[in-house]
Amino acid sequence: MAKDARLTRVTHVLVHMAGHGGLAASDRIAEMLGTNPVVVRRxxxxxxxAGLVRSTAGARGGWQLTRELRDITLLEVHRALQSSVFSIDAGTMAAPCKVERAANEAIAGALDTGRQAFENALANITLDDVRAATSL
Known part of the structure; x- marks a missing residue:
């Protein structure tokens, strides 16, 4: 199963956008990411x-941040992208076997704990923190 790198890729793009005057065309972003502009637009x-960027149409248009980097957390970006932290499925709680149901319940609990810890960590990191870790 392929890993979802959208959070890191989009974080990269948003920090660069702020450093380059805040406006970037889909074609330019696609070039940075080595992908198709349609993927970027999606x-x-x-x-x-999610209210994190706005778009302007036309030859001088593009994508622009709606807030300062210090006001956007990685949790907001993560939620906007609707990405999944885990590819593990806890199965169904309606399984016919008691052992399977117990295993599913234990795994679901662990996944919820891990997901919450990850989201708590993301909530404490802003895009400006990412920018500050570079020389931009």
Whole structure:
């Protein structure tokens, strides 16, 4: 199963956008990520729906941050992208076997604990923290 790298890739793009005047065209972002502009528009559309970026049409248009880097957390980006932390499935709680149900319940609990810890950590990291770790 392929890993979902959208959170790191989009974080990278958003920090660069702020450092380059805050406006970036889908073509330019696609070039940075080595992907297709359609993929970029899909990802950026999710961020727009969450209120993190806005888009401007036209030759001088592009994507622009709606807030300062210090005001956007990685948790907001993660949630906007609707990405999954784990690829593990806890199974169904309606399994016919008691052992399977018990295993599913234990794994579901562990997944919830891990997911919450991850989200708590992301909530404490801003895009400005990421920028500060570089020379941008």
């Amino acid at each position: 990802m950026m559309g999710l961020l727009r729906n």
